Amino acid sequence: MRKLGVIVNPVAGMGGRVGLKGSDGIEILEKARKMGAKPEAPRRAAEALKVIANIKDQIKVYAYPHEMGADECLEAGLEPEVIGSIKSGATRPEDTMEAARLMVAKEVDLILFAGGDGTARNIHTAIGANNIPVLGIPAGVKIHSAVYAINPRSAGEVASLYLQGKVVEIKEAEVMDIDEEAFREGRVNARLYGYLRVPVERRVQSVKSGAHSEQAEIQGMAADVVANMEPDTLYIIGPGTTTRSIMERLGLEYTLLGVDVVLNKQLLQLDVGEEQLFNLVEQHKGNARIVVTAIGGQGHIFGRGNQQISPRIIRKVGKNNITVVASRDKLVALQPHPLLVDTGDPDLDQELSGYVRVVTGWEDSIMYRVSNDAG
């Protein structure tokens, strides 16, 4: 019998409706409540859980107390075992983290959580190196992480399929978070915190189309990039799981969340900061090339999680020396939205807009639109 862990962040999303751009922090939460904000997450969680209730006899459910999971489970018709303790009405991020830790200890097969980027971050911190898959019910203000289903109902369906063993593919999805203070001041400053493992509902393909493997295509892409690497050229490898495949093909150490530098197929520097990277580029006698992929749920190739590759570095390297890599599935999922650039320099963003050739496989690429505006 598979085990499901349910965690709801009851205050997620409260900042949104009243325009506060987030609800991290007690003061902001107070402000939101004063402005009349009502909790959104519990309702959305219940919507997802109602779908799961269809298979309630096949699974065992653990829930955090009261409004952090138990209430929503009961409303949906589930009979959870309640674990942990909270101060009802005064929940904090620490509660989310403790909940996740307890679920891991119970060895659940899936953690279903309702919340936003902040909640995803908390779960990520708590889970640590553990490989337990999670799935997010979107209920926050900031949904930049890629760990969510499209909507609560879909979350319930994917979770049900996974718990019945009907879904076997797991993807690594980015956990992002935006600095809320900066966001309120009009600046977007997003960090890539890491990756969580998320079940993917596998689409059954008809025989005529043949089998499809995203992994195989990414391997082909990595082979293509490596085969085209030129001697004495500095390669600035951006963060992400897609670019990781390039480092793996080279057999080099790498940082998943950081920017690494490669020269003549050898590792030059791991996890460089902006200053260090600029000096490297300036002092290098020869060409440089930036290799990046789309990070986060909105498809940013610059500006989310790779701010170390700053405008001055992009200008120095030259916009004709940028290689964008991505899986074809990622681009198709992004359609019709363009890839986005948000370097912090609006003129540079404008120059980078247009079309870019995204390497998607061995000698295979897609011509994709890049924009400085998500609209």
Add this chain to the structure above:
Amino acid sequence: MARQQRKLLRDNYHQARWDEPIIFEMSVPGERGVLVPMASEEIASQVGDGASAIPASLRRKKAPALPEVNQMRVNRHYYHLSQETLGTDVTLGISEGTCTMKYSPKVQEHMASRHPGIVEVHPHQDPETMQGLLEIYYKVEQFLKEVSGMDAFSLQPGGGAHAVYTNASIIRAYHRARGDHKRTEIITTMFSHPCDAATPNTAGFKVITLMPDESGYPDLEAMKAALSERTAGIMITNPEDTGIYNPRIEEYVRAAHAVGALCSYDQANANGMLGIHRAKEANFDLVHFNLHKTFSAPHGSMGPATGAVGVKEFLKPYLPVPRVEFDGQKYTLNYNYPESIGKVRTFFGNANVVLKTYMWIMQHGADGLKEAAICSVLNNQYFMKKISQIPGVVIPYAKGKRRLEQVRYSWEKLMQDTGVGTDDVNRRLVDFGIEHYWTSHHPWVVPEPFTLEPCESYNKEDMDEYIEVLQQISKEAYEDPDFVKKAPYKAASHRPTHSAIDDPELIAVTWRQYQKKKGLRK
């Protein structure tokens, strides 16, 4: 006399279900289908027993591991299996969008399997002794030249993807002959058939794919950004598999020619355009047709098929050899084309497919071909209008723009409203005697897709039956989604698990493999 409206929905349909064993499991030691008569002693003493004339190195040491089953049981066995499948003879091939499942006239099948002019001919015979067959090849080439406006055709490739690969090879040969070694890229589009990307990639080109713009047409601005002196050619399907015809196709061709690239037209979806639109007037340099789709040689079961490749005069030297030629008196096979890309298929292609094409075109005539195109488009307009009215269906892209002979629909609304998606509908279809429909090539840009193509062969009643089935399933989805999700109920096989198909531990493709995995054999 007014036609009586009869019930179209086959809700009493039930497929045969035979619990049929694998033929090897039917084997009874000693049972035989045929007892081969041995030569009499008198004959054997004069000319030998026949078998001894076969060189020892070719003779088997052990008897073949064939199942021992008599004729009657073999016959019954395969009839049972055929009753558990749904093919175009028994169901509505409207399901197979992009496949153009029109009627393959039985008279053609009869001729191709019995007429001595094809059945008793060997491809290694002297061409002088197969003039009739060569005449048919020659005439089919002339017909296709007229249909497309191209100057020369090869009927050698064994299928559509093979034809596109042949075209990619011709493009490569052309640039090489020009001494231009920079031409390493081919551009195609996301809604073209996947072979328009895969086959040039296999032929050594780097492939750039264009996404559709908001209207559903390939993004022209993206194409202009992708075109360069490194572009060897563009390879596109039009109308695309969504049924959307790109009326600005000539602009794409112009842009490609401006950088010195060639333009190859994938005309797999030619059925709505015969006698109406030609590759020549759109300025394409190469073209291909699927003779087993548009021209009725049956489509499916892994062939046989033919991808007819057509080119403008300046590319004729590169076509595969041999070419069938006529000097006014005799038909000959000409291998003397030094710049040819060579052979792409054994002998000179699938002769029976070319024969059926010839018969089909002759039965239709030029005006008949055009009528077939018009009927297929007309059928599709009626069909599309009706399907669009079914709750849960949306038709994405090119809103308000006409489709030609097929449409890619989406059950996205049905999925959102009821949780029932295209795979669920597909499983329920079978309960009404309709074969699984074609969803979409990968990747599924259109969500919850299904692609349907009425062709000219299906009449209004056929289409109305299909529409009623989808209406019924939509109704069931809104009223009782779980009922639809647990289908099929009346098929030969219930709910095959697809994950098993992908698991190498659970697959067996030979009897020996099967026995080993079941532990029936060491």
